[in-house]
Structures are given as C-alpha cells and as structure tokens.
Amino acid sequence: MSKNIIAFIGAGNMSRAIIAGLVANGYPAKNIIAANPGMGKLEALQQEFNIQVTQDNVQACAQAELVVLAVKPHLIQSVCQQLAADVDLTLKCFVSVAAGVNIAPMQSALGFAAPIIRCMPNTPSQLGLGVSGMFASNEVSEEQKQLASRLMASVGIVQWLSSEAQIDDLIAVSGSGPAYFFAFMEAMQAKAMALGFDKQQARALVQQTALGAAQMVVENSGEEIATLRENVTSKGGTTQQALMTFADGGLPQLVDKAMQAAKDRAIDMAKDNA
Incomplete structure (x- = not known):
C-alpha cells in the first residue's frame, strides 16, 4: 500500500x-x-x-x-x-x-x-x-x-x-441489515427458551444456526439463496410448515416495508442535515 x-x-x-x-x-x-x-x-x-x-x-x-x-x-x-x-x-x-x-x-x-x-x-x-x-x-x-x-x-x-442516492438504498440493505438479523435471532432465542432450553443453550443453538446458514450462502455462491432454502425444505415436513407460517404472516411484505422505512428515514436525515 x-x-x-x-x-x-x-x-x-x-x-x-x-x-x-x-x-x-x-x-x-x-x-x-x-x-x-x-x-x-x-x-x-x-x-x-x-x-x-x-x-x-x-x-x-x-x-x-x-x-x-x-x-x-x-x-x-x-x-x-x-x-x-x-x-x-x-x-x-x-x-x-x-x-x-x-x-x-x-x-x-x-x-x-x-x-x-x-x-x-x-x-x-x-x-x-x-x-x-x-x-x-x-x-x-x-x-x-x-x-x-x-x-x-x-x-x-x-x-x-x-x-x-444509492447510499440510501445500501443503508436499507447492509447498513441497517445486521439489526434485522439480530431481531430475528432474538425472537428465535426467546422461543427456544420457551421450549425449555436455558438461555445459554438457546443462544448457542441460534447463533450457530445463523452462522452456518450464512456460511452456506458464502460457500455456495453459484446457487440461488432460494435454492438453498428449498434444499432444506422437505414436502410436508417441519421446515415447510414453519415457512408456510412465515408466508401466511406476510414476512416478505414485512421485510419489504421495513427496508423501505429505513431508506425513507435515510432520505429524511439527509434533508435535515442539508
């Protein structure tokens, strides 16, 4: 350098x-x-x-x-x-x-x-x-x-x-993005504890699952993320039932709405600091 x-x-x-x-x-x-x-x-x-x-x-x-x-x-x-x-x-x-x-x-x-x-x-x-x-x-x-x-x-x-202007788009994806995953992991940990795991066990299960899933995306860059999801989802199985519940609850639409809200706030902040 x-x-x-x-x-x-x-x-x-x-x-x-x-x-x-x-x-x-x-x-x-x-x-x-x-x-x-x-x-x-x-x-x-x-x-x-x-x-x-x-x-x-x-x-x-x-x-x-x-x-x-x-x-x-x-x-x-x-x-x-x-x-x-x-x-x-x-x-x-x-x-x-x-x-x-x-x-x-x-x-x-x-x-x-x-x-x-x-x-x-x-x-x-x-x-x-x-x-x-x-x-x-x-x-x-x-x-x-x-x-x-x-x-x-x-x-x-x-x-x-x-x-x-793409800075605002990027804020919505990767700038704020880690918190989205933390929120999801937090909810998973809470449910794991409700199922009977202690706090330490619940965290270990959730964080290793998240780390492994992310690494699978990294190691399979030629595969669509959707394909990796499908590979884990057996017809009529437990994963399919969970994913159907997410879909019924409007998860894709909620993610879209949340990321748009982050972008809109970034635009407002720029106006405040103009």
Missing part, C-alpha cells in the same frame, strides 16, 4: 475498526493519526496500534492526504468549517462515514468543491466482515479512489455505487 498519511477525525468504534484492519493488513502505523476531544480513546488506540494521536483536529488534518470524517452526523458541518478555516485543503481527499449527510453540504462547509467520498460501512466491519458502500464526487482522482478502496477493504468488502 502507499505511504499516504491517513487522519481519522473521531476515535469511535468505526475508526477503531478501520485502523485495526489497516494495521493488520500492513499499513504503517506511523502514517495513521487519530484526533478526538477526549484522551481516553486516543490513548487506547495509541497503546494498541502505535499510531499517532492528537486532540487537535486541525493538526491531524494538516498532516494527512486522506481525511476520514468519523464524527456524529450533526457535527460534520462544524468540523468541516473548522478545518477549512485553519488548513490548506487543496490536495486533500475526505471520506465521510456519517449517515444522512450528503456531499453538497460538506463541500459547502469546506468552502470549495473538495474531493469527497461518502462511505456507508456497517457494524460487522469491527470484525473485518463489513460491507462498505462508497460513492465518489467528481473531484476525486483515481489514485484517491484506490486509496479509499484499500482503506475500507481492510474491514470487509467494498461496493462502489453509481449515484449518491
């Missing part, structure tokens, strides 16, 4: 996940700097990964070629304004991992048409199993795009999107 300096503005879980992935994949720790108001998270990052740390956003940004904006969405514009006031941003590229903040208001806050990449990673990135949807503004160079790809590939797979 290149020796570009990467600055993280914000030292939360996502920054930590990306930094861990970068270092594990051989990116020089000395070329990574994290900035955060409080020293607690910074000291932990420095101790674990031997990166540079500072409580000064301006100092971190001034050193970097790629600046990762990893603060809460409502803070993005004020952080951009702070950086624009005190740093020459001409040759810098920004990667925003904040949901619901479009490129246009960030460029406005930075004071010029800055190269900005919007990135929507999900929480399994903390395990290196994430999905990151990415969209680059017209000002982003191919070299900057490649560096951003390497950045996020360190914590999972990267999908480049053809329009910024």
Whole structure:
C-alpha cells in the first residue's frame, strides 16, 4: 500500500475498526493519526496500534492526504468549517462515514468543491466482515479512489455505487441489515427458551444456526439463496410448515416495508442535515 498519511477525525468504534484492519493488513502505523476531544480513546488506540494521536483536529488534518470524517452526523458541518478555516485543503481527499449527510453540504462547509467520498460501512466491519458502500464526487482522482478502496477493504468488502442516492438504498440493505438479523435471532432465542432450553443453550443453538446458514450462502455462491432454502425444505415436513407460517404472516411484505422505512428515514436525515 502507499505511504499516504491517513487522519481519522473521531476515535469511535468505526475508526477503531478501520485502523485495526489497516494495521493488520500492513499499513504503517506511523502514517495513521487519530484526533478526538477526549484522551481516553486516543490513548487506547495509541497503546494498541502505535499510531499517532492528537486532540487537535486541525493538526491531524494538516498532516494527512486522506481525511476520514468519523464524527456524529450533526457535527460534520462544524468540523468541516473548522478545518477549512485553519488548513490548506487543496490536495486533500475526505471520506465521510456519517449517515444522512450528503456531499453538497460538506463541500459547502469546506468552502470549495473538495474531493469527497461518502462511505456507508456497517457494524460487522469491527470484525473485518463489513460491507462498505462508497460513492465518489467528481473531484476525486483515481489514485484517491484506490486509496479509499484499500482503506475500507481492510474491514470487509467494498461496493462502489453509481449515484449518491444509492447510499440510501445500501443503508436499507447492509447498513441497517445486521439489526434485522439480530431481531430475528432474538425472537428465535426467546422461543427456544420457551421450549425449555436455558438461555445459554438457546443462544448457542441460534447463533450457530445463523452462522452456518450464512456460511452456506458464502460457500455456495453459484446457487440461488432460494435454492438453498428449498434444499432444506422437505414436502410436508417441519421446515415447510414453519415457512408456510412465515408466508401466511406476510414476512416478505414485512421485510419489504421495513427496508423501505429505513431508506425513507435515510432520505429524511439527509434533508435535515442539508
């Protein structure tokens, strides 16, 4: 990988996940700097990964070629304004991992048409199993795009999107998606306990079943997911009865409705932060 300096503005879980992935994949720790108001998270990052740390956003940004904006969405514009006031941003590229903040208001806050990449990673990135949807503004160079790809590939797979609007679609699928599966697993665990398994047993059964099912999808990429479902479903058997119950309860329609609601909320958040 290149020796570009990467600055993280914000030292939360996502920054930590990306930094861990970068270092594990051989990116020089000395070329990574994290900035955060409080020293607690910074000291932990420095101790674990031997990166540079500072409580000064301006100092971190001034050193970097790629600046990762990893603060809460409502803070993005004020952080951009702070950086624009005190740093020459001409040759810098920004990667925003904040949901619901479009490129246009960030460029406005930075004071010029800055190269900005919007990135929507999900929480399994903390395990290196994430999905990151990415969209680059017209000002982003191919070299900057490649560096951003390497950045996020360190914590999972990267999908480049053809329009910024697709970020909202991706939020509905993979951004919010882990919680859908957690909710389903939570309901299965509750029923397993009602059937007589203790909490530990119920969790072990549910989590291993979910892990095995997901891995079967991964290992059988040439098969439709529907085919894998059909392979488990014997005519007149227990699985068919359960799946018929899901269908009668409108599960496909409910999933559709829930994912649309997530997308609609993402659109509303972008309007709020415009």
